[in-house]
Amino acid sequence: MEPAVRDAGVEGERTSRAPGKRSWDEPLSWLVVGRTPLASHLLLSPASLWVLVLLVSPVTLLTLLSFAKIGAYGRILWSFSLANFGQIMRPAYLWVIGRTLVYAGATALICLLLGFPAAYYVAFAADSKRKHLLLFALMLPFWTSALVAIYCWLIVLGREGLINALMLRLGILSTPFSFLNTPFSVILGLVYFYLPYMVLPLYAALEKIPRTLIEASHDLGAGGLKTFLRVILPLSWPGVASGAILIFVPCLGDFLTAEFLGGPRTYLLGNLIDNQFLAAQNWPLGAALTVLLMGMLMSGLYFYGRVEVEETSRV
Amino acid sequence: MSRRALRIYGVFFYLFLYFPLLVMFAFSFNNASRNVVWRGFTFKWYARLLHDTELLWALATSLKLAVAAAAVASFLGLLASYVLARHRRFRGRGFYAGLFNLPLMIPEIVMGVGLLSFFAKARIPLTFWTLAASHALIALPYTIGTIRGRLLLLKDSRLEEAAMDLGATEWATFLKVTLPLAWPSIVAGALLAFTVSFEDFVTTFFVAGVGVVTMPIKIYSMMKFGVTPEINALAVCLLIFAALALGLNQLSSSGRAIESDAGPA
Structure with a gap:
C-alpha cells in the first residue's frame, strides 16, 4: 500500500494532495471535505433553499397579507391597513383567542399533572427491560394520526358512544347525554393527544438525574418527600419547561380537536384561521389571525428561552 | 411516593x-x-375496506406521496447533516441549524395556510408535486436529526481518520467508509420521513389540490359523514402500520453501534 501521505491535520483536513491517485478520486474533493466555507454553503444550499422558499417566504407573505384588504369576490387588494387587526380586536374574536389561551394552558397543566408521575414511574420504578417497551408504548399513539386519536374519543363519548350506551343500560341515564361539544371533551381530546409531548421530555430530564445525588440526599437525612421537593423537582424543571412549550404552542393552532369533539361554542384560534382561509375566503383576515398566532408562539418561545438561560446560569 | x-x-x-x-x-x-x-x-368491515376503490386510490396516493417526500427529504437531509456534522466550522453554521429546525417549531396550520397563499400568489397550481414538496419540507428536520446524530457518532469513532491514514483518498473515504456507516441512519430517517408524510393531515388539508386525496384526507371526509365501523377497521390498520414503522425505525437507528458495524464482515 501507499505510504500515508496525510499530515496529522486538524479535524481530518488534508493539507497536501496525494500523488498517484486514480483520476476520479480527485475532482470536487474540496467539496466533500469542506475545505472552504464556500463548499459548506454550496452543499447546504438545496436544503436551505427548500426551507427559505417553502417556509420563510410563505410566512413573510402571510405577514404582508395581514395588512392587505379584501375586495369583491375574495380578491386581495394590497395595501397597508391595520383593519384586519382592528377586526380581530372585536369581542367575538377576542373570546375565541382568550378561550384558546385558556384551553392551551389547561392542556399543558393537566398534561404536567398526569404526565409527571408517569415519567417518574418509567424513569425510576420500571426495570430497565420494561423501560424500552413502556417508552415505545408511549410513542405509539403519538405516531398515529391525530385523526385516529380524535376518532377514538368520538366512539367513546358520542351520543351513541360507549359511555352513553353503558349508562343507558345500567339505568343511570334515561336519555343519551352529549359529552361532546363541551370544554371537557375538547380539553380531554387535546390532553390525550399531547400527553406524550410532556412525558418524553420529563422522562429525559428525570433520567439524567444522577442516582448518587438522590442517595446523597437520603444519606444526609432528607426523607422521600424532601428529596423529591428539593432535589428531583428542581432538576426536572427543564423537562417541565420544554414539555409545556411543546404542548402549548401546537394547541394554539389545533383545529381538528375542536372541529370533531367540540362545536362552534368551543372553537379555537385554529378553527377561525381554517374558516377564514377555506370557507369565508377572507385571506387577509385569516393571515392576520395567523400573524397573531405566530406572535403568541414567539412570546412563548421567548419565555422558554429565558427559563433555559436562567437554568444554565444557575448550574 | x-x-x-x-x-x-x-x-x-x-x-x-x-x-x-x-x-x-x-x-x-x-x-x-x-x-x-x-x-x-x-370481519366484514375489513373486507369492505378492500373493496372501497376510493379508499384504495387514496392509499396509493399517500404511498406515492410518502415515497417522493421521503426521497427528497433524505437527499436534502443527508447533504445538510453531512455538512453540519463533518465540515469545519464556518460562519453561519448556527443560522443553518436554526433554519432547518423551523419546520418543527412553526405550527402546522401556519405552514398550511402559508403554503396555500404562497402557491396561489406564485400562480403555481396545486398538484401532487406541490404537495410532495410541502411534505418534504415537514419531514426535513426528522431526516437531518437522525442522520446528523449518526454522523457525529462516526466522527467520535475516528474510523475515517484511520481510513485516510491507511492511504484512502477523500472520495474513497467518503464512499467506502462514511456512506456505508451512515446508511442505517439514512434508512431510519427516510422511514421517519415516510411516516411523517403518510400521516400528515393539517398541511395536506390546505395544500392538496382538488384532485389529490390522501388517506388522512379520506378519513377526515369519512369522519365528517359520521361514525362507522369501517373507519374503526381503517384506523386499526393505520395503528398497526405506525407500530411497524416505529419499531423498524428504532431497530435501524439505535440497534447497532458503530464499532460492531465496522467489525470484519
Whole structure:
C-alpha cells in the first residue's frame, strides 16, 4: 500500500494532495471535505433553499397579507391597513383567542399533572427491560394520526358512544347525554393527544438525574418527600419547561380537536384561521389571525428561552 | 411516593392511553353498523375496506406521496447533516441549524395556510408535486436529526481518520467508509420521513389540490359523514402500520453501534 501521505491535520483536513491517485478520486474533493466555507454553503444550499422558499417566504407573505384588504369576490387588494387587526380586536374574536389561551394552558397543566408521575414511574420504578417497551408504548399513539386519536374519543363519548350506551343500560341515564361539544371533551381530546409531548421530555430530564445525588440526599437525612421537593423537582424543571412549550404552542393552532369533539361554542384560534382561509375566503383576515398566532408562539418561545438561560446560569 | 403507588398509577396511565384504542379495536369487529352495542363478531368491515376503490386510490396516493417526500427529504437531509456534522466550522453554521429546525417549531396550520397563499400568489397550481414538496419540507428536520446524530457518532469513532491514514483518498473515504456507516441512519430517517408524510393531515388539508386525496384526507371526509365501523377497521390498520414503522425505525437507528458495524464482515 501507499505510504500515508496525510499530515496529522486538524479535524481530518488534508493539507497536501496525494500523488498517484486514480483520476476520479480527485475532482470536487474540496467539496466533500469542506475545505472552504464556500463548499459548506454550496452543499447546504438545496436544503436551505427548500426551507427559505417553502417556509420563510410563505410566512413573510402571510405577514404582508395581514395588512392587505379584501375586495369583491375574495380578491386581495394590497395595501397597508391595520383593519384586519382592528377586526380581530372585536369581542367575538377576542373570546375565541382568550378561550384558546385558556384551553392551551389547561392542556399543558393537566398534561404536567398526569404526565409527571408517569415519567417518574418509567424513569425510576420500571426495570430497565420494561423501560424500552413502556417508552415505545408511549410513542405509539403519538405516531398515529391525530385523526385516529380524535376518532377514538368520538366512539367513546358520542351520543351513541360507549359511555352513553353503558349508562343507558345500567339505568343511570334515561336519555343519551352529549359529552361532546363541551370544554371537557375538547380539553380531554387535546390532553390525550399531547400527553406524550410532556412525558418524553420529563422522562429525559428525570433520567439524567444522577442516582448518587438522590442517595446523597437520603444519606444526609432528607426523607422521600424532601428529596423529591428539593432535589428531583428542581432538576426536572427543564423537562417541565420544554414539555409545556411543546404542548402549548401546537394547541394554539389545533383545529381538528375542536372541529370533531367540540362545536362552534368551543372553537379555537385554529378553527377561525381554517374558516377564514377555506370557507369565508377572507385571506387577509385569516393571515392576520395567523400573524397573531405566530406572535403568541414567539412570546412563548421567548419565555422558554429565558427559563433555559436562567437554568444554565444557575448550574 | 411509594413504589407500589407509582406502579398502580403507571397501570392506570397506560390504560388511559390505550383504552380508546382498545374500544376502537374491539368495535372494528362488531357486526352492527351504528350502535356500539355488541352484535357479534365479523370481519366484514375489513373486507369492505378492500373493496372501497376510493379508499384504495387514496392509499396509493399517500404511498406515492410518502415515497417522493421521503426521497427528497433524505437527499436534502443527508447533504445538510453531512455538512453540519463533518465540515469545519464556518460562519453561519448556527443560522443553518436554526433554519432547518423551523419546520418543527412553526405550527402546522401556519405552514398550511402559508403554503396555500404562497402557491396561489406564485400562480403555481396545486398538484401532487406541490404537495410532495410541502411534505418534504415537514419531514426535513426528522431526516437531518437522525442522520446528523449518526454522523457525529462516526466522527467520535475516528474510523475515517484511520481510513485516510491507511492511504484512502477523500472520495474513497467518503464512499467506502462514511456512506456505508451512515446508511442505517439514512434508512431510519427516510422511514421517519415516510411516516411523517403518510400521516400528515393539517398541511395536506390546505395544500392538496382538488384532485389529490390522501388517506388522512379520506378519513377526515369519512369522519365528517359520521361514525362507522369501517373507519374503526381503517384506523386499526393505520395503528398497526405506525407500530411497524416505529419499531423498524428504532431497530435501524439505535440497534447497532458503530464499532460492531465496522467489525470484519
